[in-house]
Amino acid sequence: MKPPSDDEAKAMASTFTPAPGGQPPKLPSFVVASDASKSDTPINDKLPSTQLGYIKVSHVLIEMDKYAELIDPRSRFVDPFKVADMHRNAQPITYVLPGSNIQYRKSDTVRNGFRHAVYDQLTANRGEGNNRMVLTETLLALNNNQLSIKSCPILACDALIEHLVFTPKTHTHTCPKCGGTVYVTDWLRLHEGISDFGNNTSAITRMMNAVEHLLLSAFILELLEANPVALSKIAFVMDGPLALFGEPAKLHPRIMTLIDNANSRLTSLGLEPLLVMGLQKTGNVMDHALLLERFLPNGVIRIIDDTYRQTYITGSDKPAEDFGYESYYGQDFLFKTERGRIFNFALPYPFAGKGSGTRTEFARKKVEITRYGSLVERACDLIRHFELDLYDNAIVPVALAHRHASISLIPGGKVLDLITKAGLNR
Numbered sequence: 001m002k003p004p005s006d007d008e009a010k011a012m013a014s015t016f017t018p019a020p021g022g023q024p025p026k027l028p029s030f031v032v033a034s035d036a037s038k039s040d041t042p043i044n045d046k047l048p049s050t051q052l053g054y055i056k057v058s059h060v061l062i063e064m065d066k067y068a069e070l071i072d073p074r075s076r077f078v079d080p081f082k083v084a085d086m087h088r089n090a091q092p093i094t095y096v097l098p099g100s101n102i103q104y105r106k107s108d109t110v111r112n113g114f115r116h117a118v119y120d121q122l123t124a125n126r127g128e129g130n131n132r133m134v135l136t137e138t139l140l141a142l143n144n145n146q147l148s149i150k151s152c153p154i155l156a157c158d159a160l161i162e163h164l165v166f167t168p169k170t171h172t173h174t175c176p177k178c179g180g181t182v183y184v185t186d187w188l189r190l191h192e193g194i195s196d197f198g199n200n201t202s203a204i205t206r207m208m209n210a211v212e213h214l215l216l217s218a219f220i221l222e223l224l225e226a227n228p229v230a231l232s233k234i235a236f237v238m239d240g241p242l243a244l245f246g247e248p249a250k251l252h253p254r255i256m257t258l259i260d261n262a263n264s265r266l267t268s269l270g271l272e273p274l275l276v277m278g279l280q281k282t283g284n285v286m287d288h289a290l291l292l293e294r295f296l297p298n299g300v301i302r303i304i305d306d307t308y309r310q311t312y313i314t315g316s317d318k319p320a321e322d323f324g325y326e327s328y329y330g331q332d333f334l335f336k337t338e339r340g341r342i343f344n345f346a347l348p349y350p351f352a353g354k355g356s357g358t359r360t361e362f363a364r365k366k367v368e369i370t371r372y373g374s375l376v377e378r379a380c381d382l383i384r385h386f387e388l389d390l391y392d393n394a395i396v397p398v399a400l401a402h403r404h405a406s407i408s409l410i411p412g413g414k415v416l417d418l419i420t421k422a423g424l425n426r
């Protein structure tokens, strides 16, 4: 990537079109935003080769009504009691994983211990009260409650075990060859990057990525079952692209199918499709956007097709053959708001799957903007609504209101509790 010449930049800018917007703006009643962070540093400086991984996922629920009420219109100040009230629910969800040189539950290798820990962590109920939030169950539900694993994940065994079926009642199997335990969560293949004494940072990153998208799926599944009306009133905002990379990438078509199924259900009920949005603050699309920014008028949008990406962003010599085919379930857009800020957001591909056609065919269909229906407009409206509060640091009360209007929640239970309490059906 290099800075474009003026002529090049003008040519690129001319392919942007005016961004759609609702009159009045089409805003959701609730926004659930997720963000994850991780830590995989050695347990202490004297033992640099002993590593534990921590993953923390926070979900914030913003009730649009309450968000608007935070500032008292008579005084311009944020009401601290309302803020405290919202803030009381803050509680993130954490996962702890054994990295190098850690023996988990008497496992013989770090890798086997890691597999066991992934299973334990994903099988723990993270919900509260009556709301279950068990990601192993989500994983199974995404696969029609039947999973099989090709070969034994235990090193040096590799027996073919495809005939062993994992279901909600059968989470583990004993390998007929080596006698080791195989967990349903081995399907994610997160352990494949694990070594006994090496750096296991990338496996922890993959786990974080998988957990974020499994949590999104768990919310959608739960609400689709319990309250589809509520589902259509929520916008989900993910930090990062709508994609899963590396070993767990094969989860992405399942999530794509789930979102498409949810939308078919909502449409049949006469409801708006679900707004799931990935927001990318960094990455090569954003780098490109920043180079191009000054050439773009305000209030324009462009869907990033593969030819554009190849010509202007990745500069690849290879012919465009459906970018992200193995990992992405969402399409990138570049949006410069009327206030002049630039955003790279993604919306789920509006299909149940990538189809049996050629990759080129899918590459063409995924950038037909009309297929996204009202979602492009709604995504733009959501960004417009929050951009001021999120990034305009000059107005401190508003920035504060934003920070405190964001409630960290135990995923699942708490979000559902609050939605219920707020009387979505009123």
Ligand SMILES: [Zn+2]
Pocket: 152, 153, 154, 157, 158, 159, 175, 176, 177, 178, 179, 180
């Ligand atoms: Zn085995």
